[in-house]
Amino acid sequence: DVKVTQSSRYLVKRTGEKVFLECVQDMDHENMFWYRQDPGLGLRLIYFSYDVKMKEKGDIPEGYSVSREKKERFSLILESASTNQTSMYLCASSLKPGELFFGEGSRLTVL
Amino acid sequence: QKEVEQNSGPLSVPEGAIASLNCTYSDRGSQSFFWYRQYSGKSPELIMFIYSNGDKEDGRFTAQLNKASQYVSLLIRDSQPSDSATYLCAVNIWAAGNKLTFGGGTRVLVKP
Numbered sequence: 001d002v003k004v005t006q007s008s009r010y011l012v013k014r015t016g017e018k019v020f021l022e023c024v025q026d027m028d029h030e031n032m033f034w035y036r037q038d039p040g041l042g043l044r045l046i047y048f049s050y051d052v053k054m055k056e057k058g059d060i061p062e063g064y065s066v067s068r069e070k071k072e073r074f075s076l077i078l079e080s081a082s083t084n085q086t087s088m089y090l091c092a093s094s095l096k097p098g099e100l101f102f103g104e105g106s107r108l109t110v111l
Numbered sequence: 112q113k114e115v116e117q118n119s120g121p122l123s124v125p126e127g128a129i130a131s132l133n134c135t136y137s138d139r140g141s142q143s144f145f146w147y148r149q150y151s152g153k154s155p156e157l158i159m160f161i162y163s164n165g166d167k168e169d170g171r172f173t174a175q176l177n178k179a180s181q182y183v184s185l186l187i188r189d190s191q192p193s194d195s196a197t198y199l200c201a202v203n204i205w206a207a208g209n210k211l212t213f214g215g216g217t218r219v220l221v222k223p
Contacts, residue, residue, distance in 0.1 A: 033211075035213075040215070041215070042199070042213050042214065042215040042216060043155070043199065043213040044213075045210060045211070045212075048210070058210065059210075059212075090154060090155075097143065097203050097205070097211075098143050098145045098160060098201065098203040098211050099145070099157055099160065100147075100155075100157065100211065101157075102154035102155050102156070103154065104153075104154055105154055
C-alpha cells in the first residue's frame with residue numbers, strides 16, 4: 001500500500017527556532033512536494049523536487065528551504081520560524097503529474 | 112483573479128440526490144485536471160482525473176471538462192452521508208513544470 005509518512009503530526013515551536021519537517025515515501029516516486037494549507041487560502045505549494053538533490057520553488061518559498069539527499073526523503077526547513085508560518089504542512093509524492101499521494105500532515109504552531 | 116476558483120459552499124445535498132460541483136481556471140495552458148476529496152482532519156486523496164474534453168465516469172463520480180469555457184465539474188450521483196467532505200479541484204500546467212494548483216475547495220454536506 002502507498003505510504004507517505006511525515007515525522008511529526010503536531011509541533012509547537014518558538015519564534016526564531018529552526019524547524020525541520022521530514023517526509024518519507026516508500027513508493028519509489030521521483031516527485032515530492034511540500035504544501036501548506038490554511039483556512040481560506042487552500043493548499044499552496046512551497047517547494048517541490050523531481051529528483052535527488054534537485055529542488056524547485058513553488059508559489060510561496062520565502063522563509064523555507066528544502067533538502068532531498070535521498071530519493072525517498074524530502075525535508076522542509078524553516079530557518080527561523082515566525083508566527084505567520086503557523087499552519088498545516090502537507091507532504092506529497094507522485095509518479096505521474098497531478099496524481100499526488102499525501103502524508104497525514106504536520107500541524108505546526110509557532111508561538 | 113485566482114488561478115483556480117471554486118464555490119466554498121457548503122453545498123447541502125439530500126441523501127440519494129446528485130451533488131454538482133464546479134471549478135473554473137484562468138490559465139488556458141492548463142492540460143490536466145484533478146479532483147481530490149478531503150475529509151475533516153484528514154489529508155486530500157485523489158478521486159478523479161480528466162485530460163480530455165467531455166465526461167469521464169468512475170462509479171458514482173463523473174468528471175466533466177470543457178476547455179473552451181475553462182471549467183471542470185464533478186458530479187456525485189446517489190450522494191451518501193459518507194460523501195460529506197471538502198472537494199478540491201486541481202489543475203496541472205505542463206509548461207509550468209508540472210505544478211499542481213489547487214482551488215480553495217467546496218464543502219459538501221449530504222443530509223440523511
